Amino acid sequence: MTQADPFGTAALRDAVTRSWERSPARFREDANTEEDLRLGGYRDRLLVELAQNAADAAGSGGVLAVEHVGGELRVANTGEPLTEQGVVGLASLRASAKRDGTSVGRFGVGFAAVLAVSDEPRVLSTSGGVAFSAARTREQVAALPGAAAEMTARGGEVPVLRLAWPVEEVLTEGFTTEVRLPLRAGIDAHALLESFAEQVPDLLLALPALSEIRIGERGWRRQDLDADRVTVHGPESSESWLLHRGGGHLPGSALTGLGAEARDSTGWWACWAVPLDDEGAPVALTGDVLHTPTPTEERLSLPARLLASVPVEADRRRAASSAAADAVLDRAAECYPELIAKVAPEQRAELVPVPGFPASDVDEKLRQAVLDRLRVASWLPAADGGFVAPHEARVLDEASEELVGLLAEVIPGLIVAEFSGARHRRALSALEVRRLGAADLVEAVTGLRRSAEWWRSLYAALLPIAREETREELAALPVPLADGRTVTGVRDVLLGDGDTEPDPVALLSTLDISGLRIADPRAVHPLLERLGAHRAGPAELLDVSALADAVRHSVPDARSGTDPRPLAEAVLRLVDSVGGRDWLGALALPDADGDHRRADELLLPGAALLDVLDSEVVGGEGPLGVVADDFAARWSPELLRAVGVLDTFEVHVEEEPTEPPEGLADTERWWSGRGTEQPPERFVGVRDLDLVSDDAWPAAIRLLARERHTLEALREPGGYTSWWIARFALLAGNPPRQWRLPESEELAGLYEPVPDVGLEPEHLRLAGVCAELSVADMSDVRDLTRRLGDRNRTVRAGTALRAHRALAEAVTNGVVDSADAEPPEAVRSVTGAVVGAERAVVLDEPWLLGVLEAPLVVAGGSPEQFDAEALAELLDLPLASENAVIQVSHGGGVTQRWRDVGRVPAACELLGMPVPSGEVVLQDGLKVHTADGEQSVHWWVDGAGTVYAERTPDGLSRALAWAADRWSERFALAALLADPAAVTLLR
Structure with missing residues (x-):
């Protein structure tokens, strides 16, 4: 080389x-x-x-x-x-x-x-x-x-x-x-x-070995602020991230399926990173990819970025499908709660993966693993200052710091108020944190023993959530009472009003009244009223059923040894402030005999009513008593009258009664005698009329007429009060209905004029003294038929006719039922004479008078004036037409149309009536055959409806009036048929 x-x-x-x-x-x-x-x-x-x-x-x-x-x-x-x-x-x-x-x-x-x-x-x-x-x-x-x-x-x-x-x-x-x-x-x-x-x-974040990257003239620099925070400074802005790192070694079983070189490395590492805003608060990611540590194409939807040693495929774009990859992801998930723990408690829910469709298979595995770890790790800030795992946590649906602070020691696992907000709802739902609604909250505090001040603070904290949809649940909240008890449920609780005199709490809180629930004044809050409690001012307190029940039982309680005076004094002070109630008459008050009676069974000392009552009914075993002098001296007469104490006659009123009212004399007789099965819409009656002394009725009637409320009851049409007085009061030894007013001459013979008893005519009328013929019930029928059949009375014929007409109208109008009548033994005929009922008939066809004996005929006037059948049924008499078997003697009669009969058209024209369309049979001498022989008559109508008349104005006028249905014009027609001139009509 x-x-x-x-x-x-x-x-x-x-x-x-x-x-x-x-x-x-x-x-x-x-x-x-x-x-x-x-x-x-x-x-x-x-x-x-x-x-x-x-x-x-x-x-x-x-x-x-x-x-x-x-x-x-x-x-x-x-x-x-x-x-x-x-x-x-x-x-x-x-x-x-x-x-x-x-x-x-x-x-x-x-x-x-x-x-x-x-x-x-x-x-x-x-x-x-x-x-x-x-x-x-x-x-x-x-x-x-x-x-x-x-x-x-x-x-x-x-x-x-x-x-x-x-x-x-x-x-x-x-x-x-x-x-x-x-x-x-x-x-x-x-x-x-x-x-x-x-x-x-992203590369500077993913590759901590690099501190700076420059692209042309632009540069980016990584700054590690501490072990948990990194800032990447760029040419235009900076990005800060919160980090949490973890690492360790995988077990050999997790390396199965990897290549030989990969199996040589058992170490794993993971780093969770979440961006921070300028205030240092986490900013949840909404879409990212897995970094290993540089970006892959495995899409993730977690709020934080994962950089981890997840084995990837050869092209580094996808995570390898292997046990090692799953193991690294699982261990990364174990680290996630520690990342959240580094965030301010109130911001931690921002990093919870919320429900949604997974972005990839890796995302689905990782999200589920993270949620599983988050549910059991203690990282949610608890209201008591510690931390609680989501599976043990409770969050209020709606909360404030004040409310959570009050309930921190009451509800285990309750987390801080911040997490009740809507922005945390999805996160907590993903963690399956139990939410507590209004009903759960009420259940949690039910049974607690806390001070009244604590309860008031709770009500104040609950006020913002007391809306329409939660009001029903919150109405079950416990309420501390003034007597030291704590009751469940707000409804029927009374709230004291410190600005009102007298203070109801001070008046009644010491009384043992079952069902009376007055809130401890230290716990009173506007929420209670919103949830159904009532302000316990005097008026509201008097409307509470428990107090009414206590009043109704006050007399029996007093007689069993309970001192009724505290209740009486409290009630009187309330009434003095706002007025009375109907049920206050049951209030037990001391009487002059040293006992206790209902207020409405007591009279004021010196009451005007004492002057007209029978002395036997007041005091002792009598139904009425007099208020004890010392008690009466403490309270004004007006106040005592407001609770029912009597000074004069009182009126009993019932709306829509379904049966005869109790406590008033003879109401059953009045009820059944009204002539209808329908109950009255309203009952108004003066009470204690049966307790009036027999010789004091003139004064009693004057007293009744003096007071407006009793006068109105006395004037009520068909009312109980006038009915009872007319029948049972005594004026000069007789009930008022048995007398007539001196000026009512039309009743002469039937009724005697009332003696001078010191009453004005108006008062006599109110008392029931007869001013005119009237039939109001079956007792009136019996009285009137008895008087008509009395042979010792001289009754004029006109009076008898009008009396019979009144009787018939009572049947026709449904006032009485003829089936309930008692047939009289004697009746008054049209002549004024009294005849035995077995011989009398009721006139129903006027032409029959020509063959009947007038002393045997009963009538109520002409045919159009009364219902003959109704009168016959009431008196149990036959109709005249039922007994008559009569035939007309035909002797040279001529049948003519009415318009062809001389003087008929002229007479009708003068009276402005139409000429009848039918025919009439005219005879010079009209006779009919009866059982007693042949009799002459002026006119007749046979069973077929054929009209007969003799050729005289008297006979022809009646036949014409009947045919024209103008019976009342018969006398005018008689005169005009004799002289059909206008001057005849005008004479």
Whole structure:
């Protein structure tokens, strides 16, 4: 070996050419292999492969410089110079000189990347230089017959890197090795350098042995701030990265399937890197590739970059499918939680791989392995100050620092509020961290014993999340009460109002009222009201069912030994502030006898009502009592009346009752006697009427008329109050309904005028004294029929007619049901005489009066004035037409149309009525046959509807009025038929 050929290239060439000469197929194999590397695996990896070689040569602190000079690309680096073994590797295509397991390049194989841009590469070093040349290789091959034929078959393409020649050139100053690449025609040097510039930052990160890379005039510098942070400074900006490194040795089982040289290296290493922003916060990657340590084509979707010693395929583009590759990926995943632990706790979720489609098979394996490690490592910041593993962690759906701080000791594994935000939701979901909603939170605090102040702080922290969709769950929150208990559920809890006098909490918190839940004032917060609690002002408190129940039970409780005065005093103070309620009448108050009664069973001392009540009903065993004097003196009469204490008559009101109200006399009789099965929409009745003294009714009626509420009850049409007084009160010894007003002469004979009892006519009417004929119920029917049938009464005929008309109308209008009536034994006829019911008939056809005995006929007026059938049913009498079997005696009658009957058209015209369209039979003497013989009549209508009339104005007028359905005009028609002139009508 001479100085001119320090690396023995001549021997290498000789060995290669002899092999090609012996076997042209070997030439073709070498050419194909190099072509595969140039066109396949190592295309576009020029800078990467040269940078890896420079890193291996440098060891540390290496510098790489790339320039375009005189049509060739020059790539120079510092570090160890080229060696003979290196030259052998360059020219071997299949073997690298690097076998210590610590290098990152494959010097020899990777050098094939230079063929992408040059056919004449040269490598210069301080130890010597070598050149490769396509042209010179063709000259050598041309002398080899077999190989030359193969070269010709390949179009002159030869393996450039198999034959090396020594070269002596001057290196760029400051470097130990330089690769010079005359650029092939068509290569854009500027574009090539720009593509290099884009790769530099990643290469400086991936190759820590390099501290600087220069591309032309631009330079990039790596700065290791500490073991975990690296900054790459470029010509325009800087990039900082957070690193975590790991390493170790793989077991022999993991090396199965690797080549012999690869199996010699059991060491593995991995480095996770994540970029940092200007504030030092991690910036999650959204798409990257696996670096080994330089980039492969294995796409990854993890938030951090992985640089690792993953075995790769020969072209360094894909991870090798091997147990070793899986083992390195698995150990890299084990390191990932340690990378996250180096990030500020509130930023750690940014580095969790979120759900999504895997970018590659390697990505799928690595993502799953990372998530598996993250779930069991303790790195999430816990609310209690430590760290917790995701599989034991709990996160609130919505939270604030205040809320998490309160619950830190309540919910094991609760993590800080920062992680409740929406931006961490996907990350925590990927880790399967359990989320706690409003219902879970409520469950966690249920059963806790905490101070009222703690609960108020909790409510304040929950206020921001108390929206419509969470209100139902939060309504189950515990609430501390003023009596020291803590209840579950906000609804029905009452909230004290410190600005209100009297303070309900102070009034009732010491009372033992079952179901009354008043919040501890120290825990009161607006959230409770939003969730269904009620402000416990006096008005709200009086609307609480528990207080109403306590009042309703206060009398029995008092009689069993409970002191009712505290409850009574609290209720009275509340009522004094806001007014009463209907149920307050049940409040137990002390009476003058030393006992306790309901407030609505007590009277004020000196009450006006005492003057009209029977003395036997007040005090002792009576239904009413008088409020104890000392108690009454403490409270105003108005306040006592507000809780139901009586001063005058009171009115009982029920809306939409379904049955007779209890506690009032005879309501069942009033209810059943209303004449309808439909209940009233509203019941209004004065109570305690049955307790009035018999001789005090005039005064009682005046008292009722004096008060507006009782007067309205008394005036209610068909109401209970007027009904009861009319029947059961006493005026001069009789109920008011048995008297008539002195001026009501039309009732004379039926009713006696009421004596002077000191009441005005209006008061008498209100009390039920009769002012006119009316039938309101069946008792009125019985009373009126009894009076009509009383032989000792002198009843005028007109009065009897009107009375019968009122009875018929009561049936027709549905006021009474004739089926419920009691038939009278005697009735009043149209003459005013009383006749036995067995002889009487009800007139239904007026022409029958011509053959009937008037003292036996009962009527309510003319046919259009009353319903004869209704009256007959009510009195249980036959209709007159039912008993009559009568025939008309035909004797020379003439049938004429009404319009042809003399004077009929003129009479009708004067009255403005139409002439009937039918016919009439006119006879000079009209007679009918009855059971008693033949009788003369003025007019008649037979069973067939034929109208008969005698030739007289009296008979013809009635027949005409009936035929024209103008019965009330019969008397006017009689006069006009006698003298059909206008003056007749006007007289």
